[in-house]
Amino acid sequence: MRPAIRFLGDELIERIVSEGRHIMCKLGIEIHNDTMLSLLVDHGVAIDKNTNRVFFNQSIIDKALVSAPRSFKLYDVLEKQAVDLSGFNVNYTPGSAAIYILDGKTNNIRRPLANDYTQYVKLMCKMNNIASQSTAMVPADVHEKISDSYRLYLSLLFCEKPVVTGAFTIEAFEVMKNLQVAIRGSIENLAAKPLTIFSCCPTSPLKWSDVTSQNLIDCAKYSIPVEYISMPLSGFMSPVTLVGTLIQHTAETLSGLVMSQIVNPGTPILYGGSPAFFDVRYETTPMGSISTMMIDCAYNEIGKYLGLPTQAYIGLSDAKHLDAQAGLESSMGATLAALAGINNISGPGMLDFESCFSLEKLVVDNEICGMTLQMIKGIEPKEDFPSQPIFEELLKEKHLLISDHTLKYLKGEEYYPGKVLSRANRSRWEEEGSTTISERAANEIDKMIKQWHPTLLGDDIKKELTQLMEKEAQKYGMSKLPQIN
Amino acid sequence: MTVIQELSEQLQQGNPKNVAELTRQAINENIDIKTILDKGLIAGMSVIGEKFKAHEIFLPHVLLAAKAMYAGMDLLKPLLLKEGIPTRGKVIIGSVQGDLHDIGKNLVAIMLKGAGFEVIDLGNDVSPEKFLDTAEKENAGVVGMSALLTTTMPVMKKVIDLARARGLYGKKRFIVGGAPLSSEYAKEIGADAYCFDGVSAVETVKRFAGIF
Ligand code: B12
Numbered sequence: 149m150r151p152a153i154r155f156l157g158d159e160l161i162e163r164i165v166s167e168g169r170h171i172m173c174k175l176g177i178e179i180h181n182d183t184m185l186s187l188l189v190d191h192g193v194a195i196d197k198n199t200n201r202v203f204f205n206q207s208i209i210d211k212a213l214v215s216a217p218r219s220f221k222l223y224d225v226l227e228k229q230a231v232d233l234s235g236f237n238v239n240y241t242p243g244s245a246a247i248y249i250l251d252g253k254t255n256n257i258r259r260p261l262a263n264d265y266t267q268y269v270k271l272m273c274k275m276n277n278i279a280s281q282s283t284a285m286v287p288a289d290v291h292e293k294i295s296d297s298y299r300l301y302l303s304l305l306f307c308e309k310p311v312v313t314g315a316f317t318i319e320a321f322e323v324m325k326n327l328q329v330a331i332r333g334s335i336e337n338l339a340a341k342p343l344t345i346f347s348c349c350p351t352s353p354l355k356w357s358d359v360t361s362q363n364l365i366d367c368a369k370y371s372i373p374v375e376y377i378s379m380p381l382s383g384f385m386s387p388v389t390l391v392g393t394l395i396q397h398t399a400e401t402l403s404g405l406v407m408s409q410i411v412n413p414g415t416p417i418l419y420g421g422s423p424a425f426f427d428v429r430y431e432t433t434p435m436g437s438i439s440t441m442m443i444d445c446a447y448n449e450i451g452k453y454l455g456l457p458t459q460a461y462i463g464l465s466d467a468k469h470l471d472a473q474a475g476l477e478s479s480m481g482a483t484l485a486a487l488a489g490i491n492n493i494s495g496p497g498m499l500d501f502e503s504c505f506s507l508e509k510l511v512v513d514n515e516i517c518g519m520t521l522q523m524i525k526g527i528e529p530k531e532d533f534p535s536q537p538i539f540e541e542l543l544k545e546k547h548l549l550i551s552d553h554t555l556k557y558l559k560g561e562e563y564y565p566g567k568v569l570s571r572a573n574r575s576r577w578e579e580e581g582s583t584t585i586s587e588r589a590a591n592e593i594d595k596m597i598k599q600w601h602p603t604l605l606g607d608d609i610k611k612e613l614t615q616l617m618e619k620e621a622q623k624y625g626m627s628k629l630p631q632i633n
Numbered sequence: 634m635t636v637i638q639e640l641s642e643q644l645q646q647g648n649p650k651n652v653a654e655l656t657r658q659a660i661n662e663n664i665d666i667k668t669i670l671d672k673g674l675i676a677g678m679s680v681i682g683e684k685f686k687a688h689e690i691f692l693p694h695v696l697l698a699a700k701a702m703y704a705g706m707d708l709l710k711p712l713l714l715k716e717g718i719p720t721r722g723k724v725i726i727g728s729v730q731g732d733l734h735d736i737g738k739n740l741v742a743i744m745l746k747g748a749g750f751e752v753i754d755l756g757n758d759v760s761p762e763k764f765l766d767t768a769e770k771e772n773a774g775v776v777g778m779s780a781l782l783t784t785t786m787p788v789m790k791k792v793i794d795l796a797r798a799r800g801l802y803g804k805k806r807f808i809v810g811g812a813p814l815s816s817e818y819a820k821e822i823g824a825d826a827y828c829f830d831g832v833s834a835v836e837t838v839k840r841f842a843g844i845f
Contacts, residue, residue, distance in 0.1 A: 247783055247813045292784035316784050357733050428692035431740060431830050503812050
């Protein structure tokens, strides 16, 4: 049986959804994008031109819920299926868009550079429990206008896994789409085999900015999947009660859903978010808060109830280093998320309120992901009934180490973490240098990056990607891209 | 308890009605306006600030106290003006061009107001010209800028460079905040201070208050 967790009963879900829809229709949602506003008007939605408030109606919400796909898949750079976003399937992807990197050598934070990003991408190739890449850091050594597209370029160049990403501006979308079309060969093939997911954030409370509305339109036109990242902050920018926050999240997310679906019915989406229970002592938005995690799991239940695939920023930590707090918050979040069956879990590698990325933490989190993926396989009977023969064998042989039964099920019944976790006895641990988890993680990083080899994407396509990126950089006065070691 | 002590106490309790009432009573008793302000309202807010830092109270209580503070300030303001007593000073605040993050900026604005400063909030996506035009027009001593994105923080430098060009640099104090900011960056672009939260913003602006 697959273990599962639930925070909401169906009746409460229905009340929350109906309340969210009521807010969308009666209070309305502010939308600051003229193209989107006229599209909505064309679809019979009432708007107040002075306030940019859009008053949705029940039938347009119902239509969007019908046309949105129940599931979709992501395909890697070589068009192999890599991520299945359906049912209770769980896929991990690193946290995204960090401002800083925690430098493993100095243990200090600093702005990430193109070379840090490349190391990260190479490491991602080896993260066996993390199905997709994300554009995890924002490199500081390129012009800020290409700091979103350049990350995607490096990801597509150095690793085959699909990418969870997002544009910072309206203009950046074009090149980020063109990079993908270059890989897939045609717009049609990109739509048939999605390579990326774009994060699009409403601005709590109950508002969509010009940029994110336009990103929604552009993604929908090309059937590029989006995840709606609503960020209600309980007690501050949303009601303090978890139910109140969920109502707001529902209204913000369903309004995004309608916008995508009227542009292109059937365009793939994830019912996602990054809420936080605001900390009224420190003025912060903790991802490691248990209430934050409960909101994540609960809106995922609402998404599932509506028949939609889901996403959440969960399994991150607000610790500043790879310490016990980092471990406990990340594993608590990842465990809950896996039990809840959140389809795309954005978290590994991230510290400090989504602002700092650590490669060492990524390697440790990869093990957390591995354990939780094992956990949700649940407990299933194998050749266990009748049991008498295996016990007879045990009594006769005095052990089962080389029994056929053992050899057959050894791998499936346990998850074996990499060397980053210490499972040796004390003497052996001492003999091997009495290492800390950070030291072991650093060793693994060195080893894995050395093992990296170029991807199998054709050289001609790689060249095309570089040409596209160089052209984009030149627009902003950069005559060449940073040198990658 | 004197009226002034009671005023500070009621402010700490976050009771705007009583604060207004006691302020009125103090004015009627001919207590020096500056004493009402400094020893009553501002003294009360300082206690609140200390308690907040010590986690004895949480943010909502700070904001309630701030609201009570405004109730008293509304009555004192015309008298301060009439007697020519300088107010604590004006602060222009906004999120820089291209940046829509305004939650932190809003919080800083509320806390500064609560500490007795006059705050002009320009909202988000604010152009360098607008920051400086308003600072000049309003004769504000402090310009506060917020950026949450690495892509928008260079706008802060633009504001300061423009201030240099207009001869305002050195005359106005520039303070900056937001997740990608740091003291080093603030120094690099020539800002006067970096503040990591609302409490530190209040402390910094108080420190600067002597200059205008
Ligand atoms: C909430 C949030 C949003 C909300 C903002 C809603 C709003 N009305 O403000 C929404 C959803 C709109 C949003 C959008 C985006 N966001 Co955002 N967002 C955040 C988040 C999670 C929390 C920010 C926050 O409100 N914190 C709570 C407040 C109280 O704290 P604060 O802002 O830091 O402010 C305090 C101090 O910094 C200081 N301070 C702040 N300003 C000032 C000013 C002065 C003068 C002073 C003295 C002090 C001061 O005092 C404040 C009070 O304590 C951060 C994560 C983070 N670590 O900050 C990401 C984050 C900043 N966002 C990020 C990104 C990428 C985006 C988007 C580009 C995503 C997208 N693809 O659409 C868009 C950009 C929109 C735009 N053009 O601005 C990144 C930035 C990455 C980077 N390298 O720059 C972050 C770090 C998250 C992440 N890793 O992805 N976001």
